[in-house]
Amino acid sequence: MKAFFSLIFFILSCYKVPEPDWIKNTVSDNDHWYGYGVVEMKNTANLTKEARLRSIEDIASQISIDISSNFKRVIIEDNFSINEYTKNISSFRLSENIQSVEFIDSYRDKNNFYVLSRLNKNKYYETIREKRSIAVETALNYMEQADKSFGFSTFELLEKAENEIYNFIDVSIPVIYPKDGGKLQQLYPLIKYKISDYYNRINVNFNPQKIDLIYGFPNDQSIELLVFDYKSGLPIPGVPLYYLLGKDTIATSISSNIGKSIIKVPFMNDNFKQTIDVIIDHNKLFESSNYNNKVLATIPILPRSPKISVKSIEKNYSNPIITEPITQSIKLFFQKKYGAIFVKENADIHINVNASTFKLEGGKNEYGLFLAHGNLSLNILNSKKQEIFSISFNNELGRSFSNYRLAGLDAIDSLNEKMIKNLKIKLNSFFVN
Numbered sequence: 001m002k003a004f005f006s007l008i009f010f011i012l013s014c015y016k017v018p019e020p021d022w023i024k025n026t027v028s029d030n031d032h033w034y035g036y037g038v039v040e041m042k043n044t045a046n047l048t049k050e051a052r053l054r055s056i057e058d059i060a061s062q063i064s065i066d067i068s069s070n071f072k073r074v075i076i077e078d079n080f081s082i083n084e085y086t087k088n089i090s091s092f093r094l095s096e097n098i099q100s101v102e103f104i105d106s107y108r109d110k111n112n113f114y115v116l117s118r119l120n121k122n123k124y125y126e127t128i129r130e131k132r133s134i135a136v137e138t139a140l141n142y143m144e145q146a147d148k149s150f151g152f153s154t155f156e157l158l159e160k161a162e163n164e165i166y167n168f169i170d171v172s173i174p175v176i177y178p179k180d181g182g183k184l185q186q187l188y189p190l191i192k193y194k195i196s197d198y199y200n201r202i203n204v205n206f207n208p209q210k211i212d213l214i215y216g217f218p219n220d221q222s223i224e225l226l227v228f229d230y231k232s233g234l235p236i237p238g239v240p241l242y243y244l245l246g247k248d249t250i251a252t253s254i255s256s257n258i259g260k261s262i263i264k265v266p267f268m269n270d271n272f273k274q275t276i277d278v279i280i281d282h283n284k285l286f287e288s289s290n291y292n293n294k295v296l297a298t299i300p301i302l303p304r305s306p307k308i309s310v311k312s313i314e315k316n317y318s319n320p321i322i323t324e325p326i327t328q329s330i331k332l333f334f335q336k337k338y339g340a341i342f343v344k345e346n347a348d349i350h351i352n353v354n355a356s357t358f359k360l361e362g363g364k365n366e367y368g369l370f371l372a373h374g375n376l377s378l379n380i381l382n383s384k385k386q387e388i389f390s391i392s393f394n395n396e397l398g399r400s401f402s403n404y405r406l407a408g409l410d411a412i413d414s415l416n417e418k419m420i421k422n423l424k425i426k427l428n429s430f431f432v433n
Contacts, residue, residue, distance in 0.1 A: 020107050022116050031122065035059035035101075037115040041108070051115035052103055059101065059119050063093060093167065096131055097124050132168040136187060139164040140175060143191065146198075147178075150229050152238025152254075154198050155285050162191045199285075202239060203230040204278055204296040211265055211276075214348050215303035216338045216427075218388075221265040223299060225278065227255040235259025240284035241296070244277040252281070268303045271339065275300050305339035309347035315356045316408040326355050326376070326416050333420055337427075349388075350381040355415055357398065357408035372398040374411030376419060391422050 027034045037055030039047050100123045105116040139161040146157035165173060165187060173187040206225045213219045227239045239255040243263055253261035268274075278297040310330060314321040330351060334340035357374040364370055377392040396418070398411025 017107070019109070020105060020116075022105065023107060023114060027116065027118075032118040032120055033059045033062045033124075035062075035117040035119075037117070039113045041111055041113060047108075047113040048106070048115070051106070051113050052117065055103070055115045055117040056098070056101060059117065063124075093124070093128060097127050100124065100127070128168070132165075132173070135164045135168055136173055136175065139187065139191070140177065140179065143177065143194065144179070146194070150198065150201070150232070150234065150236055152240075152285070155195065158191060158195045158198070159286055162188075162195070165191075199280075199282075199294070201229050201231050202236060202280060202294070202296065203228055206278065206297055206299060209299075211299060211301040213265060213268060213301065213303055214306045214338075215268040215271045217306055217349065218267060219265055223263050223265060223276070225253075225255075225261045225263075225297075227259045227261065227296075240281040242279055242281050244279060245274060245301075250276070265301075268301065271303045271305065273300065273302060305341055306334070306348045307343045307346065308334055308340045308349045308351060309343055309345070310351045310353065312353035313355070314353070314412070316405060316412065317357055317359065321409075321412065325412060326353055326419065329416050329420055330378075330423075333423065348383050350383075350385060352379045352381070353377075355412060357411050359404045359408065369399045369401060370404045370407040372400075372404060372407035372411045374398060374408065374415050376415040378419060378423075389426050391419060391426060393418055 022036075035055035035058035037051035037053065037058065039051045039054065041047065097119060101117055101119050103115060103117045107114045142157045142161035142164065146154045146161070169188045174184055175187045175190075176182045177185055177187075177190060204225050204227050206223055208221075208223070211221060211223070213221060225241075227236045227241070228234060229236055235255070235258050237255055237257045237259060239259075241253050241255070241261060242249050243251045243253075245266060250266045251263040253263055255261050276299040277295050278299065280294045280296060282293050308331075310327055312324060312327040312330075314324050314326055330353065331340070331342060335342075353376070355374065355376045357372050359370075359372045374396040375392075375394045376396070377390065379390045380388045382388055393415055396411050396414045398407045398409070398414060400406035400410055
């Protein structure tokens, strides 16, 4: 008995499964696509899975050719080449038909493992027709919703409509739109037209028409915008906007339920004429789009030098200082920094200065110096006489070997120097929007 089984084993070990004809000769018929998968024995652990996957990829490449050959006239606006498009679509369609793929044979030799698969064309086309019919109906429903009310959701709905049929646009899709009383149109171009049309209908009014402001000083101005449909004149809610000053984004907004947006005018630190560009943020309006960000409006900014009124009281003891050194320092400082114009009425900025000195009784000190003390207060107010900030110094010491008058003027000089230094710091910290 043992000898018998040994003989059987020997016969089986010598038997070699003949190589099937499909290894070297292509199988084809009009009813199927056939796929061939080949894997080297030494390179892959799961030979069957990998070989089947490659045979499916082979079928997918044939579906791509089928799609490309049927591709009539479609406007592709997604930066896809035809090859990229057909590759993506064939992958989608094969995934919808994966259950219909049959693995009809396999074979292995010393070096490779082979798999033969096929997909029935009639089943494939029937599945695609069903999927296309559902996608078209869904897309039409999205379009009807988009047309009911123009707003942010309009673009979201139209983009959904486009995505629904995107995998089926290798052939024309004629539809009646609107469903009730509409006309025959091609669906995909219609969706693209609607997106473009709605996008180009967005318009904006703004107030004021130009911004007149004082550079280098804070302002409380704002710009009010109304986003509207230029075709109907109705406001458009939910439109995302951003605002460019030069290359810098200074604000963002979303139009309200009544189409309004309000932004604050930025702080301007120089007197160059500039503009604020009001731009649709298409990256927020669309999930994926090749539309350029549309400039809705350009608002001119006209910065100008401030008109400043300076009122001062400068006394050395009880005597007015004719030369008004502190007033002159203030004027020189603001003229250099802001090109200020000094006026008596209708000022943008009001500056009030009070500086005075007093002497200590007792004559000279032990070093032979006359001593004086000075106080200074400075208030800066806006055009409405509201205080912006103030500066004050007290008991600033002045000295002179000659007399009290010169000691008082020395105290005024010290106050003047401290005031200018402190004024620079205050302006840098307070005059920022």
